[in-house]
């Protein structure tokens with residue numbers, strides 16, 4: 001599941017236990033081991049990108 005922190009930024013959380021940490025190596029929750037679906041990760045990355053665009057945040061700016 002995706003929720004928004006107090007700063008308005010999206011964060012990816014476990015569907016099962018709601019914990020916000022997952023292992024990027026295995027794409028599973030640190031707390032309960034539930035796998036995070038690839039679709040969920042894609043959704044999260046899209047929402048995060050929208051958030052950055054809305055805030056004018058440039059991630060990894062291209063080298064001039």
Ligand SMILES: [Zn+2]
Nearest residue numbers: 014017029032
């Ligand atoms: Zn979990």
